[in-house]
Amino acid sequence: MALDxxxxxxxxxxxxxxxxxxxxxxxxxxxxxxxxxxxxxKMLSTWQAIQxxxxxxxxxxxxxxxxxxxxxxxxxxxxxxxxxxxxxFMDEVIVQxxxxxxxxxxxxxxxxxPTAGSCGVVPAVLLxxxxxxxxxxxxxxxxxYVASGIGAVIAYRASISGAAGGCQAEIGxxxxxxxxxxxxxxxxxxxxxxxxxxxxxxxxxxxVCDPVAGLxxxxxxxxxxxxxxxxxxAADMALAGIESRIPVDEVIDAMGEVGRRMPVxxxxxxxxxxxxxxTGKAVKERMxxxxx
Amino acid sequence: xxxxxxxxxPVMVGPSSSHTAGAARxxxxxxTLLGEEVARADIGLHGSFAETGxxxxxxxxxxxxxxxxxxDDLRIPNAYEEANRAGMAYSFRTVELRDAHPxxxxxxxxxxxxxxxxxQASSIGGGAIxxxxxxxxxxxxxxxxxxxxxxxxxxxxxxxxxxxxxxxVHINVANMSVxxxxxxxxxxxxxxxxxxxxxxxxxxxxxxxxxxxxTYYDKEDDEDGAGFDEGNL
Numbered sequence: 335m336a337l338d339x340x341x342x343x344x345x346x347x348x349x350x351x352x353x354x355x356x357x358x359x360x361x362x363x364x365x366x367x368x369x370x371x372x373x374x375x376k377m378l379s380t381w382q383a384i385q386x387x388x389x390x391x392x393x394x395x396x397x398x399x400x401x402x403x404x405x406x407x408x409x410x411x412x413x414x415x416x417x418x419x420x421x422x423f424m425d426e427v428i429v430q431x432x433x434x435x436x437x438x439x440x441x442x443x444x445x446x447x448p449t450a451g452s453c454g455v456v457p458a459v460l461l462x463x464x465x466x467x468x469x470x471x472x473x474x475x476x477x478x479y480v481a482s483g484i485g486a487v488i489a490y491r492a493s494i495s496g497a498a499g500g501c502q503a504e505i506g507x508x509x510x511x512x513x514x515x516x517x518x519x520x521x522x523x524x525x526x527x528x529x530x531x532x533x534x535x536x537x538x539x540x541x542v543c544d545p546v547a548g549l550x551x552x553x554x555x556x557x558x559x560x561x562x563x564x565x566x567x568a569a570d571m572a573l574a575g576i577e578s579r580i581p582v583d584e585v586i587d588a589m590g591e592v593g594r595r596m597p598v599x600x601x602x603x604x605x606x607x608x609x610x611x612x613t614g615k616a617v618k619e620r621m622x623x624x625x626x
Numbered sequence: 627x628x629x630x631x632x633x634x635x636p637v638m639v640g641p642s643s644s645h646t647a648g649a650a651r652x653x654x655x656x657x658t659l660l661g662e663e664v665a666r667a668d669i670g671l672h673g674s675f676a677e678t679g680x681x682x683x684x685x686x687x688x689x690x691x692x693x694x695x696x697x698d699d700l701r702i703p704n705a706y707e708e709a710n711r712a713g714m715a716y717s718f719r720t721v722e723l724r725d726a727h728p729x730x731x732x733x734x735x736x737x738x739x740x741x742x743x744x745x746q747a748s749s750i751g752g753g754a755i756x757x758x759x760x761x762x763x764x765x766x767x768x769x770x771x772x773x774x775x776x777x778x779x780x781x782x783x784x785x786x787x788x789x790x791x792x793x794x795v796h797i798n799v800a801n802m803s804v805x806x807x808x809x810x811x812x813x814x815x816x817x818x819x820x821x822x823x824x825x826x827x828x829x830x831x832x833x834x835x836x837x838x839x840x841t842y843y844d845k846e847d848d849e850d851g852a853g854f855d856e857g858n859l
Contacts, residue, residue: 337628362630371851376631378859379849383637383698397641398681438640441683441703448633449752450643456634472859478634485633494633495751511633548678550641604678622680 337361337486340531340582344524354524355476358483377475377482384434384445384457391433395440399621402551403440406433423462424563431458431562435555448485448494448507451550454558455508456481459516459565469519480518481511484531491583492590496543497602499593505561506538506589512565513572522573532578532585534568539589542600544607547618553608636753639702644729645675645682648749650702652731653691655757655769656745659841662737664692664714670721670732675749685718688731692716696846697753726758763805763814771800771818773843776831780806780813784836788815791831797821812838 335346335357347354362373393407406429412418413425420428434454438444444453464474485494485507493499494507513530522530538561546552578585599606608614638647657664669688671679679685686705687697693708695701701708709716721732727748735743746759757767760775767773778784785804792799798820806813823842832840 337630358630365627365629366631369851371854371856372849373851374856375849375851375854377634378854380631380635380637398683441640441646441686443637443639443698443700445635445637446632446643446647446752447635450638450640450647453640470859472856475859479630482630482634486628486630489628489633497751547681548674549681621678 335361336490337483338490340484340487340528340586343483343487344528347524353476354483354527355479355518358479358486361483361486374475377478378471380445381474381478383443384461387434387437387442387444388430388457388461390442391437393433393436395436395442397436397439397549397551398441399547399549399551399617401546401549401617402436402555404436405555406436423466426462426465427458427562427566428559430461431455431558432555434458435558439549439551439555447481447511448489449496449504451496451554452504452508452558452561454555455505455561455565456512456515458558458562459512460519463516463519473519477515477518480527481515484511484514484527487583488535488586488589491586493593499590500596500601501541501543501557502535502538502589503593504543505557506535506541508558509538509561509565509568510534512562513568516565516569517572520569520573526572528582529576529578530568530572532580532582533571533576534565535585535589536578536580537564537568540592542596542607543602544600544609545602545604546609546614547621548602548604548609549621552614552617632752636697638697638753639687639699642682643753644749644751645679645684646687646702647697647753648729648751648755649675649679649684649687649731650691650695650697650699651753651755651769652733652747652749653688654694654696655691655747655755655843656733656735656743657692657694658843659745659760659775660735660737660741660743661841662739662741663712664735665738666715666736667692668717668719668734670719670723670734672721672723672726672730672732673728675729675731676720688733689714689716692733692735727756730758760814763807763812765805765814765816766803767801767816767818769843769845771820772822772845774815774817774819774823774828774831775841775843776815776817777838777840778813778815779836779838780810781836784813785815787834787836788817788831791834792817792819795827797823
């Protein structure tokens with residue numbers, strides 16, 4: 335079965351009485367011609383790569399441009415003082431989102447989810463929740479399959495690339511994947527997963543991709559934070575029984591349409607938005623051309 | 627078709643799947659197709675690779691790939707030091723290639739034995755690559771399959787000879803193209819296969835009449851899941 339629509343996944347899940355994550359696992363076995371063990375082992379090693387990246391963050395590294403690095407550590411130190419507005423859990427989400435995205439900008443090893451620029455979103459919600467509440471590794475892998483399946487549907491119907499669809503396609507998709515993974519971990523229904531995905535995407539729709547000097551640094555690192563926080567609110571709303579009035583597949587299609595009609599200046603070309611501000615242009619002038 | 631491990635993955639050294647992970651794959655493809663250690667690499671960067679490549683570590687990722695590293699290799703940030711240690715000479719310049727994808731590199735490689743190869747390849751997003759030209763001859767393959775590159779004299783029978791041998795050893799051809807500069811000159815066959823091809827099979831093919839050389843790219847294999855037990859999770 336192709337992962338073409340959330341509706342079809344939910345219908346098959348109900349008809350054959352198999353969970354969402356299992357449908358995604360079967361798709362992977364079919365698509366890559368691998369065994370169940372091979373697929374799950376790869377998902378587990380993917381998760382371990384996420385944990386390794388989080389554990390080895392020190393906050394001492396800086397990106398090539400010098401614009402990015404150290405903010406994850408700043409947030410960590412602030413969180414330790416216990417004075418934050420958002421409280422302990424939100425602190426940890428922000429720390430992880432910034433740290434992972436900074437690690438990417440500083441040429442450390444990360445897991446693109448779905449892209450390198452949005453690599454902080456899914457870890458930023460899963461790591462703190464797994465720390466606070468105890469889930470089995472199996473439940474965690476189930477959540478990762480759910481997230482991957484959501485990403486696949488969005489990639490098929492819309493886009494996951496900033497160059498094609500703006501930041502809404504990268505951070506927006508990451509946020510939708512994270513929201514679905516959270517609902518899955520909490521044992522929510524397929525319908526709740528669908529509403530969480532729809533709400534996460536809706537609330538970031540239209541977000542432009544405007545990287546300063548064309549680098550995956552400003553504003554990308556901090557946009558991982560909004561992707562993560564948005565995912566948590568979307569998941570909580572869905573678990574509360576709040577529904578998206580627009581069905582999830584229609585929301586995905588709308589995001590795709592917004593992306594296609596987005597001016598090229600706002601699709602990773604660094605010709606508009608923050609990249610085109612006086613400061614953004616000055617950073618570009620300073621960037622090195624030619625080898626070290 | 628969409629690979630779910632392109633949604634949750636790849637595991638890679640940042641910052642960009644196209645400018646870093648894809649660049650490492652291009653370098654690695656060049657190293658593999660050269661078939662030996664690279665002694666000298668003259669690298670042309672086109673389009674966005676030239677514009678923002680140095681800020682994305684595209685230069686280091688290409689060098690790392692040429693040294694045989696994969697996109698998740700932690701040594702990528704130190705590729706200049708690694709290249710110097712390995713005695714690989716390199717140069718970078720900006721090039722303007724006709725009708726090329728914005729993220730394209732032109733690699734002019736010389737091997738330790740003096741063997742030469744020119745490769746033009748593009749990074750087309752998410753770490754995926756396409757090889758566009760080998761030694762000036764148009765080609766089109768991605769490295770998603772096991773790939774045989776056969777250089778042959780442009781005579782009748784060469785294609786049949788190769789494919790009939792592949793069928794005898796039960797290797798299924800997924801995609802195939804035959805490309806040449808001009809009639810009667812050298813031609814390049816690019817054959818993508820579902821099964822792996824053994825080194826002695828590659829060697830056998832290279833000894834057939836009319837075949838000038840054969841190089842082979844073995845697809846990156848996934849973990850087989852041995853030792854994984856779902857019951858232990």
